[in-house]
Amino acid sequence: MEVTRYEQVLADHGGLARDMAAASAHARSAVPVSTPHEKAIRDVAAGVAAPVLVGYVIWLLRTAHARGLDRLCFLSRDAQVFYEIATRLPPELGGDLSMSYVYSSRRTWSLAASDPYRLEKADWLFNSFMRSNAADVCARLGLDIDRFTGALNIAGASLAPDVRADSPEQNTALRRFVAMPEVAEAMRPRIERMRRLVCDYAVQEGIASKSTGLVDAGWTGRMIGALHSILTGADMAVPHTFFWGHEPRATGWTEPELISAYMYNTVADPGVKWRVPDVPYIVETFCMSDHAIVSGYQRETSGRIEAELESSNAPVSAWGLDVFRSTIYAFCSGLSLTHAEEDVRATVSSVLHDFWITPTVEEAAAWGAYPYDSDPLGRATLPLARGFTEEELAPLLGDGGHFEQGDRAWLQGSLALSGTAGQRAAAVLSSQYAQLGSPATD
Template sequence: MTNHQFLRKVLRYQKTYGAKATIKRSINEIFNRMRRSIGHSHPYHTLFDRDALLVRIEHPNIRLVIFDIFDTLITRPLLDPENTKHWIARRINCDRYSEQRHTAEMSLREAGSADVSLAHICTEYVRLFGTAEGDAQQLQFIEESIELALAQPLPGMIEVLKMAQQAGKKVVLASDMFLSSDVIKKLLQKCNILEYDALYLSSEVGVRKSTGELFRHIAENEKILPEQAIMIGDHPVSDQQIPQQLGFQIAVLESPLALSAYFPRLSTWIEKVKSAGPTADELVLGNIVRTFFQVQPRQFLLDRASLTQCGRYGIGYAIVGPLLAAFSEWLIDQAHADNIDRLYFLAREGQLMKDIHEVLTSGYNIPQSNYLVLSRRAISVAMIRSHEDILAIARTDYQANSLSEFLLRRFGLTLDHATLTALEKRGIWSRKRLVEIHAGQIDDALLAVLETLSDAIHRRAAMEREPMLSYLQQIKLTEGVAALVDVGYAGTIQGRLCDLLERKIQGYYMVTRAAAAEVRTRHGVRIAGCFGEDLATPDQSPLLRYNVPLEMFMGSDDPQISHYRYQDNHAVVGVYNPLSEAEKASIPLRSELRAGALSFARDYRSMKDSGLGKLRIDPHLAVDIFRDFWEGTSEFERAQIMSIATDDYYCGMGIVHFATFLPH
């Protein structure tokens, strides 16, 4: 965005929302421009070199590869490894469980036990604190079930394990762990780690990695010399310092959580959420950390100036996924409360919204999800029945563009040379004059044009109305209790559907503007906003303030629907605006965003189904992370999204890119 564009934007904002709101927004804009200007790429080079490790593993002198388990092959998506006990405390409703369990474990260790098992710890817990939280077997079962629920794979390192096996090396797993081998095997199986040669657990062998004795036991049992084995693990002492002192080769690996501490923008969020206790938000951040900082199957730049990593996939995973998952959770409650039969996700942003909603709700007793291929252009022209309808369509803001483009995009009219010449001769319109509409103000010249072309517009509306009605009947929008689902703002399409169908259609949105109240009152329908409702100014929500980038993050690869028509056999077909070359070039880029968002949804659904209790993402967290990302986009993050394009012909902007909304 150039300085001239910035000034023009400020003046338009002042005209609509007043001086006070404009001053506040201008200060924020200047601050964000400064913040972005210092967001230069700051690469972070990890200590772990995957390719170099594979070369070392393949060396003929190496006979054995030892893998640590936790935070190497599998992880718990928590912001502190000790938080597992907080999740157990949540399950048994005992705030002091973590502290008391630690006391029980230390009691056993001080009594001289070489190492302890979970069964021993739970027995000691009951001896010290009684059975208020259950007997020893119950406590053991609950703790094991929570461990199983939290376990998530680290695919990058699992791939290294498989490559070691393919190289003909013997692979064993070793862990200082109180869980039994039966439970550990279940965790490994859940994470698709099915093949390994042996499993060494301190709780069963009786000695630990942290003392070096477990490594000596492995070398003796596997009949190898220390230098013939390589140890791969994240703990700087147990997995690196001690085995190296014993003569084992090591691979210096950092756990995802340890790595995240080097990235200030993300670590700020980790610290905020970590103190809140066991919540869905911890799992959201924990899975983001796991995704960003695990060993990757291909090399990614880790950039310290960025909030996100892993390119466009990471932006989809951390920014888009949590936002749409939080919206889906809210949507379920609203639809049940209103006894909705069918939800209609509006094209084109609704495609990803629907996909994520279905990932999170598959198998539940919820209203049927449908994809509604509609646009403001398609529904608006079809519902025209009066001249006031024409003016209502024209009043929507429109960037300076030609009259022919305006009439085509708003009303489906092609302005031929003869008509334009006639308008000029009558002094109604100059050929060089541009159409520009702001805050619903239509100048006298455009009013005269619309009056002159009123009959042509009505003929066009009549031609499009019946095919539109046929399409809406085919998708059963005329039956039962139906609700529209969309990004939001003023409920325009919802209101026009109510007008056209002469029935109530409810509406659920991410955010709505104050103008939605008029549609709600006129039709007696619900127009509800998840992240903000009836907002007076865009600055009341970053989703409204940055609404175009928000829509672009959720955009579909499909072309925009223009209108519906009948074929010769009376079948209804859609007529679409052709994709531009810029939009076609954006398809593979947008697919990475979408893949990340869907991957987050699948991971979150796995957490919700795992027996951790009711989980719900805090909507404020999802919105605030979106705000932090957009207002502080680093140089690296801007490079990922700047060239993604979409069309906004309806508002006169033509093809727009993310770059349009970012400062140079």
């Protein structure tokens, strides 16, 4: 089997990186594929995603053990793949660490941390990859939009689905709506109930403990900050948190004593020297899960708290989740950990950069078709990449005007799907890609 460009980069660095190259080749030989789409999924999973994910988990287990933690709680949904990897690596990496998969979401924890009388300050209601419309805000709050149509009209909010909070007028109107007394009174019991459930779930699952580490992909810290607000408000212990990457915003949350980040941290060690542009989009794609979003919690008659999930995760399964996960697991089974103590972050960043910035057309077609969604409700699903027309690329090709990336999360993948005009545009952007702005995802 021919060596891939990613395996060549890994092998050239020796040690653990070279062992990862061998594990990538093993995974590709172990996972059969029948279409070019599946091949592109498998080969990128083996040579890029697996080093990105497994490298983090190795660091995570070693770091948590060194800190003397007793338990790791892997947060749904992004940390599901980290949990699966951790259970497939030799247990001695983490010593006597107990590990469990627990259910969480911005939709539940952010709601539980909210003040019903200050909802206009709750940015999670309005932000996502696609900003909220009126129906989204009501759904995030659990309000029947039909009951509150009159209040939305009084606030000046449009009910049109395509009028979203990225419009200053709509943003102001939606914030005016959630600040109304009738909204606050409707939300107060719902928020109080969710807060009790989250607290009880945190005790049940061992989350509310200083000897516990929470595991997630990242990014702004807003959801973890919501949990900490809930726990400290109830005089409960707060856990440590491990992120793949951390980049808090003005409306985010961070606490250096309680957060450790693997690949980069924009406000503390290790800094941003290994950060790839728009990296949250990539890692969230690699962290696809096999279940839908957590919509709430329910107390069973036994007293146990169980998560409530949305009904379906079919688009991810249809895209190729089984091929992806099978490849990751085969990589784990073929990986030698003789050099597990070595730091491979620079090499992992290199292969990640090569894939994300210079994808082949085949890679862009397969991975660009991934149904990316950063919305708490699962309502903003879009292909990760989508080709541009020549007219859309004209501002980059000498015709002047303002270039619009639009709702394409993967810019370079979209350019790879745009023919010769896309190739020319990619060349124009190559020197400035890192300065195109931070990701919009929350």
